[in-house]
Each structure stands twice: as structure tokens, then as C-alpha cells.
Amino acid sequence: MGLSREQIESYGENGYLVVPGLASSEDVEELRRDTLRICRGVYPHEKLQPMDGSLSDDEVLRNFLCIHHPHKVSPVICERGVGHAGIADVLAGLIGPDVKCMQSMLFVKPPDFQGQAWHQDEIYIPTRDRSLTGAWIALDDATVENGCLWVLPGTHKGVLYDQRPHDNPDEFDFAPESYGFDDGEEIPVEVKAGDVVFFNGYLLHRSRKNRSQIYRRALVNHYMNAWSLLPWQMREGESPSRADYRDIVIVHGEDPYSWKGLEDRAGVSLRTCKALEERD
Structure with a gap:
């Protein structure tokens, strides 16, 4: 889909953009089913062991907060998530016609599980041109109650803030927090399943604990302009x-550095939090 001038200007001003219904109901349902397949260990991987077949779906899903790089094991994540044509078209309008993806994260976030404190994605994936862009695909309705995103509009125009350990493990997982700024202007980004939130890698954002009785599943993929080198995990x-x-x-356009070839470096990993540790 093409973006309007108003959408492009809004993204440039605020650092994020919500595109309602960009992922179809079929996309959402298949990604939900695949989330369960991944968590049940259907795809062979040392970090994703097969689960007892007698366990209910809820009993399985409550073992996971977030799975990093699920696209490395799941063709469904690759096709309907990372390589989603509509998402790629939006990205081409935001960061240029040649777009590459380097990371995916599948958030399960069951009831009572923690969120993540203030952070900027460029802290973790440092691009050279500030083109890092997240595409946050809602697989459930995301509300304040179940731990939606909160953002500080306009902070993508600033600097990368230092990080430190936080002192609130009841609210946030064990990832450090960014600090040194006023967060009084934060706003919640409540969305429906199938909506996609695009946000710049410098945008300050966080999510709070899931205080509802429903899940807040989301697939988040990270992209950048393919012409820019990526000095990550050097x-x-x-x-x-x-x-x-x-x-x-490569999800849109061409790979300008195809002569370098591709590597297989990333592996599936699991994120933990207080709610998970208390189950062990």
C-alpha cells in the first residue's frame, strides 16, 4: 500500500505510525497458530523443546515471554511477518525502496507477565544512518490493561540515552532502562489485532505489565535501508x-551488496522475566 503525504509527515514528526488492518485476519490467525507451533516445539531447535502433547494451549504459551529470531525456524513468520508485502511497501515509503530485515521478535506476553522499560531499539541494533524501523504486528488487541506500547513522540529526533538496571522487576523484564529524559508526555498506542505500528529506532518506547486476563501477542520485526552497512554483532x-x-x-527492492553473500549467524533465544522465574 502507498502512504499518504500526511502519513509520511506524521511519521517524520512523531517517530511512529499506526497503519490499521495492514495484516489481514488470515495473517493474524495463521501467525497465532504458528506461535503455538513454535512454543510447542514443532520446529526442531535446541531452545524450543517439544512440549507434552497433553498440555493445553494456555499451559504451553505461559512458558514464554518473548522468542527472538523466530523467522530462523518458521517459514510462516518469514512469509506472513518478515516478508509481508504490505509491510514492505510501507517501509519502502518510509526508509527507501531497498529494505532489509535483520531481526524478529515474537512476544507472547501472557497475563501477569512483565513489559519492557524505556528503551530505544538503536541501542541494540546500531545502524549508521538512523534508518532502523520496527514493524510491530498486533496479534491480539493491545490495550493499556494488557500491556500495549507507550511512546514518547518526537524523541526519535534526539540522541541515544544511556541505560542502567531498573529497580522495578514487578513491572518490567530484566532488560535495562534508558534514562535522563522527561517521560511526562508519553502516550499509549492501543491497537486492534492486525494493526501494524511502525516506529523509528531512536524513538523512546516501553510497555507495562499485562494486568488483564488475555494475552498480548505481537510479532516485531526490525528493518533498515539496505544501502547502509550494519555494524552489529561485530x-x-x-x-x-x-x-x-x-x-x-531483503524484503523490498534489491540487495546492493549481494556480492558479499549471506550468513547464518542469528539463533533463536528466549527472554525471561520475574513471572517466568517464579514459575521455575
Whole structure:
């Protein structure tokens, strides 16, 4: 889909954009089913062991907060998430016609599970051109009660803030928090299942604990302009000026550095939180 001038200007001013219903009901249902397949260990991986078949869906899902890089094991995540044509078209309108993806995260976030404190995605995935963009696909309605995103509009125009351990494990998972700014202007981003939230890697955002009795599932993929090198997860002795992470998926346009070839570096990993540790 093409973006209107108003949408592009809004993204430039605020650092985020909600596109309602960009993921179809069929996309959402298939991604929900695949979330369960991943959590049940249907796709062979050492971090995703097969679950007892007698366990209910709820009993299975409550073992997970977030799964990193699910696209490395799931063709459904690749097709309907990472490579979603409508999402790729929006990204082309925001960051340029050649777009690459380097990461996916599948949030399960059951009831009573923690959110993530203030952070900027560029802290973790440092691009050279500030083009890092998240595409947050809602697989459930996301509300204040079940832990929707909260954002500080306009902060994408600023700097990357330092991080420190936070002191609120009842509210947030164990990831550190960004600090040194006024968060009095934060706003919730409540969306319906199938809506997609796009946000710049410098935008300050967080989510709170799920205080409802429903899940807040979401698939979040990270993209950037394919022409910019990505000095991420650099090897020892590698120069930041030449480093270029090549475990990527081209989702729109062409790969200007195809001559470098691709790598298989990322692996599935699991994020934990207080709610999970208390279950062990």
C-alpha cells in the first residue's frame, strides 16, 4: 500500500505510525497458530523443546515471554511477518525502496507477565544512518490493561540515552532502562489485532505489565535501508567502518551488496522475566 503525504509527515514528526488492518485476519490467525507451533516445539531447535502433547494451549504459551529470531525456524513468520508485502511497501515509503530485515521478535506476553522499560531499539541494533524501523504486528488487541506500547513522540529526533538496571522487576523484564529524559508526555498506542505500528529506532518506547486476563501477542520485526552497512554483532578485530551484518532478508527492492553473500549467524533465544522465574 502507498502512504499518504500526511502519513509520511506524521511519521517524520512523531517517530511512529499506526497503519490499521495492514495484516489481514488470515495473517493474524495463521501467525497465532504458528506461535503455538513454535512454543510447542514443532520446529526442531535446541531452545524450543517439544512440549507434552497433553498440555493445553494456555499451559504451553505461559512458558514464554518473548522468542527472538523466530523467522530462523518458521517459514510462516518469514512469509506472513518478515516478508509481508504490505509491510514492505510501507517501509519502502518510509526508509527507501531497498529494505532489509535483520531481526524478529515474537512476544507472547501472557497475563501477569512483565513489559519492557524505556528503551530505544538503536541501542541494540546500531545502524549508521538512523534508518532502523520496527514493524510491530498486533496479534491480539493491545490495550493499556494488557500491556500495549507507550511512546514518547518526537524523541526519535534526539540522541541515544544511556541505560542502567531498573529497580522495578514487578513491572518490567530484566532488560535495562534508558534514562535522563522527561517521560511526562508519553502516550499509549492501543491497537486492534492486525494493526501494524511502525516506529523509528531512536524513538523512546516501553510497555507495562499485562494486568488483564488475555494475552498480548505481537510479532516485531526490525528493518533498515539496505544501502547502509550494519555494524552489529561485530567480530573481534572488525572495523566499525567496514562491518556489515549479513544475516539478513531483503524484503523490498534489491540487495546492493549481494556480492558479499549471506550468513547464518542469528539463533533463536528466549527472554525471561520475574513471572517466568517464579514459575521455575
